[in-house]
Amino acid sequence: SKLSVLLGAENLEQLFCGTAEYLHWIIHEIKQSVYTNSYMVHRVISAVSTDCARPWTIEGLAAELKISPYYLSHLFKEYTGSNFTDYLAERRIERAIELMRQPELTLAQIGEMVGYLDQNYFSRVFRKRCGTSARQYRKQLLSE
Known part of the structure; x- marks a missing residue:
């Protein structure tokens, strides 16, 4: 719907305003995504720090966070510079x-x-x- 407003612009002013709104929305979504991703990694780090003896797996943690194990593994490596197994x-x-x-x-x-x-x-x-x-x-x- 955000893009449809942009595509439906009838003059230059509407196009500029629509573009500004669209960019603002994209920036907000990116910031929200970064916050959510770092929050998920923080939860993993916190869980492991609290009880490192538990038989943690990336699959189990991903299931708790309701995301794919591949994606969590990617996020973890991106934020910590280490894979989960090495970190644990x-x-x-x-x-x-x-x-x-x-x-x-x-x-x-x-x-x-x-x-x-x-x-x-x-x-x-x-x-x-x-x-x-x-x-x-x-x-x-x-x-x-």
Whole structure:
């Protein structure tokens, strides 16, 4: 309907006014879209930050937000510079490092607390992200 007003202009003044209204509407829609998109990414980040141990998937989060997983994945990468899987792994490792300061917790318990039920997988992910084993990292952390 916005475009039909423009196309139905009978003189130059109506064309200018219609064009201005149409551009204003387009700018509003773009701003609304950017706000909505960043809000959705913020919701994902907030959810993961609140409970990184939950078995999050981009498909499950997209279903909660009622958008396609592909689109959410694209938005997430656009806004954070990282894909969701890498982002989740980083948050989990950050949380694991925080928990390593508690000597009463075993590495297996820490792995489970951040979402890695398989201790071997936790160890592999930790080594890949930190360049050293979780055991060595913790030893160094506790000796400081």
